[in-house]
Amino acid sequence: MTFLEWTEGPLWYGASAIFVVGAAWRLFGILRLGRRVELSRPRASAASGALAAIVRHALPRGEYVERTWYHVVAGYLFHLGLFALLLFAAPHVAFIHDRLLGVGWTPLPRWAFIVVAELAFAGLILLWVRRICDPVMRQISDRDDHLGTWLTFIAMLTGCLALQETSPVLRGIHMLCVEVWMVYFPFSRLMHAFTWVLSRGFMGANYGRRGVSP
Amino acid sequence: MTPAMRILSILFVLGALLWALVPADALAQGAPGFQAGAPPGNTLGATSDAEFWRQVRQGRLGMVSIPDPYAAVLVRSEGDNWRALRNGPISYYGGWLLIVALLSILGFFLWRGRIKIEGGRSGREIPRFTLTERLIHWYVACVFILLAISGMVLLFGKYVLMPVVGKAAFGHIANACLQGHNLFGPMFIFGIVAMFLVYVRDNTLNGVDWNWIKRGGVLAKGHVSSEKNNFGEKVWFWMAVGGGLVLSTTGLAMEFPWIPTIIQVQWANLLHATAAIGLVAVALGHIYIGTLGMEGALEGMTRGTVDENWAMEHHDLWAKQVMDDLNVSDGRRLPPEPAAGGPGGGSKDGAPQGAPAE
Numbered sequence: 001m002t003f004l005e006w007t008e009g010p011l012w013y014g015a016s017a018i019f020v021v022g023a024a025w026r027l028f029g030i031l032r033l034g035r036r037v038e039l040s041r042p043r044a045s046a047a048s049g050a051l052a053a054i055v056r057h058a059l060p061r062g063e064y065v066e067r068t069w070y071h072v073v074a075g076y077l078f079h080l081g082l083f084a085l086l087l088f089a090a091p092h093v094a095f096i097h098d099r100l101l102g103v104g105w106t107p108l109p110r111w112a113f114i115v116v117a118e119l120a121f122a123g124l125i126l127l128w129v130r131r132i133c134d135p136v137m138r139q140i141s142d143r144d145d146h147l148g149t150w151l152t153f154i155a156m157l158t159g160c161l162a163l164q165e166t167s168p169v170l171r172g173i174h175m176l177c178v179e180v181w182m183v184y185f186p187f188s189r190l191m192h193a194f195t196w197v198l199s200r201g202f203m204g205a206n207y208g209r210r211g212v213s214p
Numbered sequence: 215m216t217p218a219m220r221i222l223s224i225l226f227v228l229g230a231l232l233w234a235l236v237p238a239d240a241l242a243q244g245a246p247g248f249q250a251g252a253p254p255g256n257t258l259g260a261t262s263d264a265e266f267w268r269q270v271r272q273g274r275l276g277m278v279s280i281p282d283p284y285a286a287v288l289v290r291s292e293g294d295n296w297r298a299l300r301n302g303p304i305s306y307y308g309g310w311l312l313i314v315a316l317l318s319i320l321g322f323f324l325w326r327g328r329i330k331i332e333g334g335r336s337g338r339e340i341p342r343f344t345l346t347e348r349l350i351h352w353y354v355a356c357v358f359i360l361l362a363i364s365g366m367v368l369l370f371g372k373y374v375l376m377p378v379v380g381k382a383a384f385g386h387i388a389n390a391c392l393q394g395h396n397l398f399g400p401m402f403i404f405g406i407v408a409m410f411l412v413y414v415r416d417n418t419l420n421g422v423d424w425n426w427i428k429r430g431g432v433l434a435k436g437h438v439s440s441e442k443n444n445f446g447e448k449v450w451f452w453m454a455v456g457g458g459l460v461l462s463t464t465g466l467a468m469e470f471p472w473i474p475t476i477i478q479v480q481w482a483n484l485l486h487a488t489a490a491i492g493l494v495a496v497a498l499g500h501i502y503i504g505t506l507g508m509e510g511a512l513e514g515m516t517r518g519t520v521d522e523n524w525a526m527e528h529h530d531l532w533a534k535q536v537m538d539d540l541n542v543s544d545g546r547r548l549p550p551e552p553a554a555g556g557p558g559g560g561s562k563d564g565a566p567q568g569a570p571a572e
Contacts, residue, residue: 070349114397122353122401129352133345135517160397161390169386 004168007175008099015179022186023194030198035205042209049208050201056213057200074126081120085156089113091165117160124153148190155181284476296480301372304484308491309370315495319502329508331524332437339519340536342442348515350412354405360398362494364391369487399465406458416442417451422531432503442532450500453493460489 001009060068086092090107097104108116128149131137155177162170185191207213270288278286343351367375368391376384423445429438431446438444443451467474467482474482504511510524525533 117397118401121398122404125353125356125401126349129349129356133348133352133516133518157394161394163393163397164389167386167389170390 002168002172004172004175007172007179011179012099012175015182019182019185023191026186026191027194027198030195035202038209043211044208046205046209049213050205052208052213053204054197054200071127071130074123074130076123077119078123078127081116081123082152082156084108084116085113085120085159088116089159091162091171113163117156120156121153121160124149124156128153144188148184148188151177151181151184152190290476292477292480296484299484300369300487304487304491305369305373308487309373311491311495312498315498319499319507323502323507326507328506331510331521332527333523335510335524336522338522339517340522340525340533340540341518342514342520342525343518345518347412348518350405350408351515354402354409357398357402357405358493358497361395361402362490362497364395364398365487365490366494367391368395369491396469399462399469402458403462403466406455406462409458410455413451414455417448419445419448423448437527437530439531440529442529444529450496453496457489457493460485461493464489 060072088105088108090110090113093104093107107113128146131141131145131149155174158170158174158177162174165171181190185193271291273287273289273291275283276286276288284290367387371384371388371391375387379387420441422439422441426438426440426445431438431444464482464486467479468486471479504515508528510521511528514520522533522537525536
């Protein structure tokens with residue numbers, strides 16, 4: 001068994017199982033906490049409050065624009081870039097078609113892939129640099145934050161280093177890094193990829209029920 | 215054998231006999247350039263062998279039936295010259311320059327040691343770099359390091375890495391570095407432009423810098439008066455901007471090689487390598503003096519503040535002005551921080567939160 005076969009075979013299935021089961025277990029744990037029983041009469045809809053919070057918190061508002069523009073811009077650059085790469089990079093579309101779903105879609109052209117990758121990398125570097133430069137961010141960041149950032153960076157980097165698609169070794173290294181990232185994912189703050197909806201929705205529902213727009 | 219096959223066989227044998235009877239020189243005249251044992255070219259005419267090959271080496275255009283004019287050039291001597299320069303003097307002397315830079319840093323460290331704050335730490339800090347300045351610095355630093363590592367592998371890897379890891383492994387490494395280098399290059403351009411815009415104000419040369427040079431700068435025994443940036447730091451800034459400009463333009467020429475001519479791309483490659491080696495050599499010194507070489511320097515670029523004594527020793531003119539502005543000339547601490555603001559929610563100037571109030 002070659003290195004690539006190993007990373008695309010047993011290791012891939014093992015990492016995928018840990019990722020799916022771990023993330024589901026974390027989500028189930030959060031949902032199982034449920035909501036506190038509210039005896040007061042609701043002043044407005046909790047559901048619309050949840051929806052409003054999810055949507056509104058995606059954009060900076062009012063007096064916060066000046067303070068938050070940096071991480072809003074860098075955050076969108078990175079996250080949108082990452083998802084575009086994840087779902088529309090040609091090798092990923094082929095992998096999804098061949099190994100996961102059996103269906104594919106039109107991938108990004110190469111030039112668009114490169115532009116999106118550069119924006120995603122720029123966003124990630126800007127976010128990490130802020131984490132180490134900003135006094136407040138530095139105080140509230142711990143090892144998990146840095147490790148999650150670095151694992152994501154390395155997974156993206158090894159993917160782009162294998163861009164020419166001529167080296168099975170480079171592809172195997174990328175697969176290995178992605179699998180390490182997938183194993184780490186459920187046990188770290190990388191879970192925010194799934195939990196952000198729950199946390200914003202929960203807060204929005206609580207406020208919305210009281211008639212407050214968060 | 216059928217009658218038709220028999221006739222064809224007889225014709226083939228007759229044709230072969232006729233071919234054998236034709237004189238060899240007649241064939242040579244019919245197909246110039248393919249004489250046995252001789253180089254191609256009609257060398258029996260007025261043109262000598264030497265003249266023929268000279269024209270080939272000078273890139274004389276021949277004739278081809280396809281529209282690509284470059285296909286009509288048998289040997290592109292410029293390519294050979296480019297390769298000889300890149301793999302010769304640039305790699306050789308460039309490699310030595312980096313080794314000399316490292317040895318110079320080591321020698322400076324052995325001579326001066328870690329430059330301490332002479333008066334010791336005062337325990338009071340003044341703001342030096344804003345959050346915006348620090349963010350841009352570290353962004354450029356991150357991208358520069360990625361580019362420097364991948365670029366050095368591409369330039370020197372054949373001589374340094376390949377003998378160690380082998381040809382096959384080096385092929386994979388070089389392949390990866392090329393992709394990474396091409397990817398991160400455009401990100402560097404945005405960083406260097408932002409760095410120029412943010413830092414240029416504090417890096418204009420003036421009479422104070424001339425005084426700093428006359429008194430020996432970092433080699434002087436005592437401390438020489440300086441503004442926020444001394445002459446050495448200003449020169450580094452302009453080298454980074456100038457070198458960054460060269461790297462950016464030549465890098466773009468190589469990223470889009472169909473826009474310039476091939477000779478321009480070759481020159482771009484040589485300039486790119488030369489500028490990169492120069493910048494990396496100076497950057498090594500910058501990294502050393504900003505971290506290991508000088509006590510109290512790094513925190514200016516991490517926390518955004520420096521110790522008052524450090525500031526007075528190394529950048530006294532600037533430090534006095536800052537302390538006057540803060541109205542703390544009597545050695546008081548930073549004024550109370552305003553509410554969080556600026557990029558990332560920190561203070562407007564990026565100074566640390568919660569610094570003790572006066």
